[in-house]
Amino acid sequence: MTNTTSMNEQRNRGRIFGYGVIALAAVALTVSALQVDRHPRTDDATVRANAIAFAPEVQGRLTQLLVKDDQVVHKGDLLFQIDPRPFEHALAQAKAEQATLEGQIEDERRRIAAQQSAVGAARAGVTGSQSSISASQGAYLAAQAAEERARAAQVSADAQLHFAQNDYDRLAPLLVKHYVTTQQIDQAQTSVRVAQEASHQAASQLLQAQAQVSMALAAKQSASAGFTASQSKLGEAQHTVDTLETLEAARPGKAAKVEQAALDLEWCSVRAPFDGYVTNMNISQGAYAHVGTPLFTLIDTSNWWVLANYRESKLKSIRPGMHVQVYLMEHPGRRYNGVVDSVGRGVFPEDGAVAGGLPAVDRTLNWVHLSARFPVRIRVLDPDPEAFRIGATAITVVR
C-alpha cells in the first residue's frame, strides 16, 4: 500500500515537472521572441566607408611614389609626383604667348594713333575742299558778273556801231550833191570803223568772260569733286582705323591658358585630399599615370558606416537616431556604438522584369515568402581605425 502511494507521488511529481518544463519553455520562448522583436539584430551587415578611386588630373611618368599599399596618409600629404618638366615648359610658353599679346596690343595702339592722325589729316582735307568750293563759287559768280558786263559792253558797242553806220549811211548820199564835205564822210567812216572795232573788242571780251565763266564752273565742279574725294578719303581713313577689341578680347584666353598651365604644374604634386588609407596599390615609381585612370584607392577614415540588411518585418522597430550595438567578426569581443542614420528606401525588385513591353510575371504557387531585406545605414560613433575595414562582416543590434 505504502509502495503504491509512493509511486503515485513520484508520478505526480514527474507530471508536475513535465508541465513545469513545458510552461517555462513557452515563457522563455516568448521572452526570446519579444527580445528579438524589440531589438532587431542581423549578421547580414558589412562595414563601409567612403572611398575614392584616386586618379591624377594630369598625365605623365611618376618620378616619386611616396606611399605604399595600406599606408596611413593625412590630408595634404604628398602621395606622388608626376614629371613636372612638360608642364613647366607649357607654363613658360603660355606666359610667353601672354607677353606677345601684350606687345601686339602696344604695337596696335601705336598704329591706331597713326591712323587717327591720318583721319585728322583727311578731315582737314575735307575742310580745305569746302573752302575751295566756296572760293570757286565766288570765282564763278565773279565770272558770271564779268560776262554780264561784257555782254552789256557788246550791246553798247553794237548800238554805237549801229548809230555810226546809220550816220554814215545818211551822210554818204549827200556827198554826191556836196551837201556834206568829204571830211565829214571820212569822219563818219572812221566812226563806223571805230565802232566796229569797239564791237569786235566787246565781242572778244564777252567771249573771254564766257570762257572765264566756263573755267570758273569747271573749277567749281572740280572743287566739288575734290570735296567728295576728300570726304571719301576721310571715310576710308575712319574705317581703316583698327581697334584693340579683337586683341583685348584674346587677353582672358591667354590669362586662362597661363592659369591652366600653372594649375597643371601644381597638379603634378598629388596630395591626399583627406585622412585615410591607401589601398589597392599595384604600381611603382616610373609608372605612367593617365588622366582619370585610377592609380590606387583612398579610403576616407573620417566616417565609418555599417550597412545592415534588415528584414522588412523588422524595419518598423528601426528609426533614424536609434542606438545600435555594432560587433565586428574580426574582434568578436569588442562592441562599438552606432546610430541609425537612415533606413533604405529601395532595393532592386526581383520581379520587375519586362518582356516585350509587358511585365514578366512568373507562374508560381509560393506558400512561404521570404521577406525582403533593406539596407539600414548605421554611422559608427566610436570606430577603431585599426579594426575597421571596408567589407568586413559586422553584426548589429538595434537598442
Next chain:
Amino acid sequence: MNARTSSLLLLSAAPMTGCNRNPNVEIVGSYFPGWMVCLVAAVALAGVVHAVLRSRRAHLSIGHPAAVYPAMVVLFTCLLWLCIFA
C-alpha cells in the same frame, strides 16, 4: 531544495544579467548564430538532466517525455541565449 530546482532557478535568473555579447560565434572560420550554439548546448544539458533523472530512477515517472524533453531543449536554448547573447 534539490540540485535540479536550484539549477533551474539559476538559469531563470540568468536573463536579468543581459550579457550583450556578440550574437555570432566563430567556429573554424565560420560564423554560427548564437542560438545554434545554445541549441547544441541545450541538447547536451537535456542529456545531462536525463542522466541525472535516470540515476535517481525518476525518468520513468515523467509524463509525456516526447514533449517534455524537446520543451527542455527549448527552455535551455532560450535561457542560454537570453543569458549570453540577448
